[in-house]
Amino acid sequence: MRTPSNETVASDIDEKVPEFDEGTVTRRSGARGDGPMRKCVLTGRVAPRESLLRLAMGPSPTGGITVLPDAHARAPGRGAWIGVSRTELEEAIAKGHLKGALARGFKGPPPAIPADLPDLAQQALVRALTDRLGIEYRAGNVLAGSDRIAEAARAGKVWWLGHASDAGADGSRRLDQAWRVGEDEEGSGMAGESLPLDRAALSVALGRDNTVHLALTDRAAAGRVSTLLARLNHYLGHDGGRASGPGDAGLDSRGPAGQRASEP
Numbered sequence: 329m330r331t332p333s334n335e336t337v338a339s340d341i342d343e344k345v346p347e348f349d350e351g352t353v354t355r356r357s358g359a360r361g362d363g364p365m366r367k368c369v370l371t372g373r374v375a376p377r378e379s380l381l382r383l384a385m386g387p388s389p390t391g392g393i394t395v396l397p398d399a400h401a402r403a404p405g406r407g408a409w410i411g412v413s414r415t416e417l418e419e420a421i422a423k424g425h426l427k428g429a430l431a432r433g434f435k436g437p438p439p440a441i442p443a444d445l446p447d448l449a450q451q452a453l454v455r456a457l458t459d460r461l462g463i464e465y466r467a468g469n470v471l472a473g474s475d476r477i478a479e480a481a482r483a484g485k486v487w488w489l490g491h492a493s494d495a496g497a498d499g500s501r502r503l504d505q506a507w508r509v510g511e512d513e514e515g516s517g518m519a520g521e522s523l524p525l526d527r528a529a530l531s532v533a534l535g536r537d538n539t540v541h542l543a544l545t546d547r548a549a550a551g552r553v554s555t556l557l558a559r560l561n562h563y564l565g566h567d568g569g570r571a572s573g574p575g576d577a578g579l580d581s582r583g584p585a586g587q588r589a590s591e592p
Contacts, residue, residue: 368411369429370420377401378555380411381449381563383430385439393439395430399452408433413565418446453560458525458533460556461542465534469549470542472534474499477543481506488550489520490542490557492527503541521557524564 364377384403388394398407408430410417420426421441431438442448464470471477471486480486481503489507491500504519511518520541523530530539544550561567 366409369408369433370410370412370416370425373411375411377409379559379562380409381453381559383408383410385434388440392437393434395439395441395445397445397449397452399456406434411562413567414446414450414563415565417449417563421445450563453556453563454525454529457553457556457560458529460553461530461533462535464544464546464549464553467549469544469546470534471545472536472539472542474503474541477503477541478506480510480543480545482510484510485545486510486543487547488544488554490523490553491520492525492530492540493523494526495522495540499541503543521554523557524560524566 365374366377366380367374368380369383382398382401382403383395384398384407385393385405386396386403396403401407410426412420417426427438427441430441461470465472471480477486477489481489486507489503491503500520500522505514507520508514508516508518523542525533527538527540530542531537533539534542544553
């Protein structure tokens with residue numbers, strides 16, 4: 329991993345480009361277009377702000393300054409941005425690369441890096457995604473339940489489809505097929521996301537029992553959710569390929585669904 333020799337640590341760095349335009353989100357795609365750009369303090373790569381995780385500098389309970397994940401990038405003060413996987417973050421901490429990058433850009437005593445920062449970062453990214461799913465559900469943008477999703481999918485009303493990590497393979501395939509029919513993509517291999525969340529986590533996020541499959545019926549909601557999901561998947565190292573349909577630029581499925589029984 330390359331560590332930039334002179335990285336600036338700040339709450340607002342690098343160039344600005346136009347904000348998210350709803351018109352850039354198409355069926356089967358969660359791509360939200362370009363947003364404000366930020367530079368990863370560890371790799372030097374510049375990427376849209378929403379694809380990176382902000383690390384905020386704040387007071388430590390024991391004195392001094394500590395580093396904490398700021399998944400919504402709302403904490404006041406200075407911070408740094410990272411766009412690495414959990415494995416890469418653990419390596420950067422172990423080898424002192426993160427400490428060195430922050431020390432170069434942060435005036436004063438170097439901030440303390442919690443030993444459990446990788447865990448805290450993962451928890452923050454998961455919470456950002458589940459909170460967003462709950463917000464979209466309360467706003468009426470999320471369908472849950474196989475029958476409702478299948479009906480909407482065949483009618484061409486689904487912008488995004490997701491399956492719990494422990495969803496049954498048969499139930500997921502049935503909904504994927506209904507989605508392909510509604511989008512006139514039969515034979516394309518287009519499929520919903522296999523989420524890094526099980527049914528228990530999805531049920532808590534939505535406040536309903538036995539949530540195994542989700543569908544988004546609003547294109548802006550699809551952009552918001554898939555952006556957060558892509559960021560979490562990247563951190564988890566789930567950036568591999570997926571079976572997708574033509575024009576599917578923003579979704580990234582992770583392998584086969586689990587073998588538990590599908591949702592009724």
